[in-house]
Amino acid sequence: MRYLLLLLLTALAYQTSFAQSKVDEYLMQQEQLKKTQLLRELDSGVYFMDNGDYVTADVKFQYVLDHIKSVPSDLTFFFGKNSFFLGKYKQSIDWLNKYIQLKGTNGQYSQEAVQWQKKAEVEYVKQKTQDPKVVGNILSTNYDIDCGPGGKVICPVCKGEHVVVKKAAFGNTYKTCAYCDEHGLLTCVEYNQLLRGQLKPKNAE
Structure with missing residues (x-):
């Protein structure tokens, strides 16, 4: 009787473990699917930015920022660059700086990031002296930044x-x-x- 009970408990534990692994696998797949969809939104934002539609690009980038767990380094560059075109120079400096911190001189967009950051700094100084109105900025301190595979x-x-x-x-x-x-x-x-x-x-x- 004890043997049968032990066998039953073992079988039950196995089924529970198997069911949990299936749930974990499903959740992982859903998370991966969500990430893939968000990266498509990111690519879409880059497309609009490259074609001069900075407002639509901003909407796309902000959507990704609000829904992704950890912000990819490429997004810190694209959001910073696009922010420059929108006249949000402080925001531009902040996000481009994050890209430079993460990638140093070896990143795909490192050279471009430094150039846009310098331009944003010049415009930000002008903006502060000429326009007393405070522009709302989305700063990187509110998000978890993905540091890449090296961690x-x-x-x-x-x-x-x-x-x-x-x-x-x-x-x-x-x-x-x-x-x-x-x-x-x-x-x-x-x-x-x-x-x-x-x-x-x-x-x-």
């Missing part, structure tokens, strides 16, 4: 040097960076926490 990002605080240099009256002072590892890198979680001001220094004084 590591060069620390924007020390620029990957692991040392922060401060200019003083009697010469420069050097301090170990309080946020990154010994290689000047942050994990993706740490990077997103830093963007939101939530990352605590590791060696706070």
